[in-house]
Structures are given as C-alpha cells and as structure tokens.
Amino acid sequence: MFPLVLLQILQSAVMTRSCPALCVCSSGLTEPRSVQCSDSGMSALPVNLPADSVKLRLEKTSISRVPRAAFYNLSELRFLWLTYNSITSVHPSSFVNLKALRELRLDGNLLTAFPWEGLRDMPRLQTLGLHNNRLSSLPAHAALFLPNITYLDLSSNRTTRRTSLHDNPWMCDCQISMLTSLSMSLGSPVVLMDQLLMCSRSVGQSGLMLTQAELSRCMRPSVQPAATRVSSLLGSNVILRCDASGYPTPTLTWIKTSAYPVMQESPRVGVRWSIISLNSLSYKDAGEYRCQARNMAGISEAPIRLKVMGITRLSRVPKKKTQKMLSKSSTKGRKPPRTPSTSSIKGKESQKITNAPPFLQNNTQEV
Numbered sequence: 001m002f003p004l005v006l007l008q009i010l011q012s013a014v015m016t017r018s019c020p021a022l023c024v025c026s027s028g029l030t031e032p033r034s035v036q037c038s039d040s041g042m043s044a045l046p047v048n049l050p051a052d053s054v055k056l057r058l059e060k061t062s063i064s065r066v067p068r069a070a071f072y073n074l075s076e077l078r079f080l081w082l083t084y085n086s087i088t089s090v091h092p093s094s095f096v097n098l099k100a101l102r103e104l105r106l107d108g109n110l111l112t113a114f115p116w117e118g119l120r121d122m123p124r125l126q127t128l129g130l131h132n133n134r135l136s137s138l139p140a141h142a143a144l145f146l147p148n149i150t151y152l153d154l155s156s157n158r159t160t161r162r163t164s165l166h167d168n169p170w171m172c173d174c175q176i177s178m179l180t181s182l183s184m185s186l187g188s189p190v191v192l193m194d195q196l197l198m199c200s201r202s203v204g205q206s207g208l209m210l211t212q213a214e215l216s217r218c219m220r221p222s223v224q225p226a227a228t229r230v231s232s233l234l235g236s237n238v239i240l241r242c243d244a245s246g247y248p249t250p251t252l253t254w255i256k257t258s259a260y261p262v263m264q265e266s267p268r269v270g271v272r273w274s275i276i277s278l279n280s281l282s283y284k285d286a287g288e289y290r291c292q293a294r295n296m297a298g299i300s301e302a303p304i305r306l307k308v309m310g311i312t313r314l315s316r317v318p319k320k321k322t323q324k325m326l327s328k329s330s331t332k333g334r335k336p337p338r339t340p341s342t343s344s345i346k347g348k349e350s351q352k353i354t355n356a357p358p359f360l361q362n363n364t365q366e367v
Contacts, residue, residue: 020046028052032078037061045070055079062086066094077101083129084108095121105129107153112136119145132156172199174218174247174297221246221293223302231307232281240304241275242291250293255301257288281308 019025023037023046032054037046042061049056051073059081068091071077075097083105092115095101101122106114111133119125128149135157146152226241244250252274278285286308292301 018048018050020048022046023049025050025053049074052076055081057081057083058085060084064088066090068093069096070094072097074098075100079103081105082109086110088112090115090118092118093121094118098122099124101125103127103129106133107131109133116142116145119149123148125149127151129153130157134158174216216247218295218297219245219247220298221250221295221300223291223293223300225291225302225304227304228302229305229307231309234281234283234308234310236281237277237279238281238306239275239277240289240291240306241273242302242304243273244291244293244300245272246293246295246297246300248295248297250295250300253292253294255290255292257290278306283308283310 019035020037022039022042023035025036026034028050033050033052034055034057035049035053036057036059038057038059038061040060040062042058043063045058045063045066049071053074054076056071056074056077056079063082063085064087066082066087066089070091071080071094077098078100080098080101080103084107087106087109088111090106090111094115095104095118098121102124104122104125104127107129108131111130112135114130114135116139119128126148128151131153132155135154138154222245224243224245226243230238230240232238240254242252244252249272254274254276274291276289286306289304289306290301291304292299294300
C-alpha cells in the first residue's frame with residue numbers, strides 16, 4: 001500500500017514540476033487539475049501544459065492571438081477561460097480536439113470577429129462568453145453552430161442585429177425576427193433575458209419594445225431565369241437574364257462552372273434582376289451559367305445552358321444518273337397508246353419528285 005501512495009506522490013510531483021513558468025498548477029490529487037496564468041508579461045500561450053488539465057485560466061496577460069490547435073494536447077479540458085487579455089484574433093482551428101469542453105469564455109478582449117465554425121470542434125460546449133469585445137455583427141451562419149449552446153453572452157459589444165442580450169442598439173428588422181421566433185418556440189435554447197428591450201435603429205419602429213414591434217419575416221431567395229436553354233450562332237451576341245425574389249433583397253451573382261468562379265455581380269444594392277452580355281460568341285462561351293441569389297435567409301441558384309451553333313461548308317451535290325425504265329413485257333402485241341388518265345399523270349409526277357435530287361439541308365451544326 002505504501003509503495004502505491006509513494007508512486008502517486010512522485011507522479012504528482014513530476015506533473016507539478018511540468019507546470020509552465022508564470023503559471024500556477026494544482027496538484028490534481030483531491031480535485032481536478034487546474035492551471036492559472038495571470039502574468040501581464042506573458043505574450044504567448046504557454047507550452048507544456050499538464051495533459052490532464054480540466055480547467056485553464058489565462059487572464060490579464062498580453063496574449064494577442066490564439067493560434068491553430070493551441071490546446072490540442074488538452075483533450076480532458078472542460079473549462080477554458082481566456083478573459084481580459086489583449087486577444088484580437090482566434091484561428092478557426094484553435095479549439096481542435098477539445099471534445100470535452102463545456103465552457104469557453106473570451107470576455108474583455110479586443111475581438112472584432114469570432115470563428116463560429118470553430119464551435120464544431122467543441123460538440124459539448126454549453127456556455128460561450130463574448131462579453132465586452134468589439135463584435136459588430138452576429139452573422140447568419142452562426143446559428144448553424146449553436147445547437148447545444150444554452151448560454152450565449154454578447155452583451156457590451158457593437159452588434160446592431162441578431163443579438164439576444166442587453167447593452168446593444170437593436171436593429172429591429174426581419175433578421176432579428178428569426179431570433180425572437182426561435183426564443184418563443186417550445187424547448188428553444190435561446191431565451192430573451194430582458195423583455196423590455198427597445199428598438200433603436202429601425203425605420204418606423206424606433207422607441208418601441210421589441211415584443212411590440214411588427215417584424216417582417218425574412219424570405220429565402222428564389223431565382224427565375226428568362227430561359228433555361230439558349231442556342232445562338234457563332235459570332236453573335238446574346239444576353240442572359242435572371243430575376244430573383246426574397247427579403248431582404250438578394251444579391252445576384254453570375255457563375256460559370258468551367259471558367260472563372262464569379263463573372264458578374266448585380267449592378268447595385270436592391271436590384272432584383274441581373275443580366276450578363278456575351279458578345280461575338282465563340283465555342284469557349286458554351287457551357288452552363290448559374291445565376292445565384294443570396295441573402296441572410298439563404299442561397300438559391302438556377303442554371304442556364306448555352307449552346308453555340310457553328311456554320312459548316314457544304315460540298316457540291318453530285319448529279320444522279322438517269323435510270324431508264326425497261327419494260328418487262330415484250331414489245332410484241334403491245335396495245336396502241338391511249339390518252340393517260342388523271343391518276344396516271346399524278347403517279348408519274350410523284351415518281352419524278354421522288355427521283356429528283358434532294359434539296360439542301362439546314363447548314364447549322366450544334367456544338
């Protein structure tokens with residue numbers, strides 16, 4: 001029994017000695033191991049952190065960025081606090097291998113953007129704190145990565161829309177209506193903590209409480225091309241057009257699958273149609289063009305197939321030799337000729353037409 005206790009003490013001593021400089025590490029014997037680093041002279045994330053750490057707190061340091069796979073060796077980490085530092089950027093892959101993480105706090109930093117797609121590496125995350133940063137917006141795609149989040153703090157930022165907490169000027173439009181609808185649904189993880197939130201930047205809604213404002217619903221774009229298949233002659237000019245519906249007004253973009261990814265965008269904000277002009281068509285212009293419409297409610301597109309038809313040269317049609325019709329019957333005993341009837345005349349005429357040289361066919365060729 002005594003050797004086993006001694007072995008645990010020695011292991012604990014080794015783990016304690018591996019604690020990074022400027023940090024304090026708990027022993028991990030009576031409680032889960034935790035690491036705290038709060039030295040203002042620390043400018044980079046510490047290395048050689050104990051692999052069995054459950055809680056890591058980096059506070060009030062000079063750390064300015066969180067690099068890729070910064071905590072890859074801390075697979076048992078459940079609590080990660082990176083609060084009140086000078087962090088301006090977080091790599092989308094910073095949280096790789098943190099599958100056990102429950103709580104992530106980045107309060108009091110200088111973040112102007114957050115890599116929402118990085119939340120996929122933390123499937124058990126429930127608490128996300130981004131209080132007191134410089135975030136200016138909550139993008140539409142962020143909702144795709146928040147299915148398990150039960151507490152999201154975006155207070156004291158610079159966001160103007162789609163935020164759920166206080167100390168932000170609310171933009172009461174269709175984008176915020178999606179959040180309010182989600183908060184009122186049964187079993188929703190989103191809860192509006194303050195029912196007296198006011199609209200402050202909405203046309204006709206300013207000064208009203210959010211719960212009293214008449215919010216329009218966002219509509220996913222729908223694309224209607226003028227034609228799905230277009231054929232045009234080589235060297236000619238053609239115009240492709242598409243119309244779109246949706247709210248807010250979608251942005252239109254033309255894409256050619258086999259050439260440049262983006263060919264032409266809509267001419268100005270608010271336009272619900274777009275055209276692309278192709279002059280002096282060549283064979284390279286043939287192919288599939290896609291008109292793509294995008295707004296914060298989604299993306300929609302429609303394909304248009306363009307065929308370029310070329311002119312081919314025709315060779316001379318050879319003259320056919322006239323074939324003489326030989327009578328099977330003997331010339332002997334032939335009856336005297338008589339006046340042909342109308343039906344026989346028509347039959348001969350039809351025979352002449354049948355044996356006549358064919359007319360020239362269409363001189364175009366599909367490409």
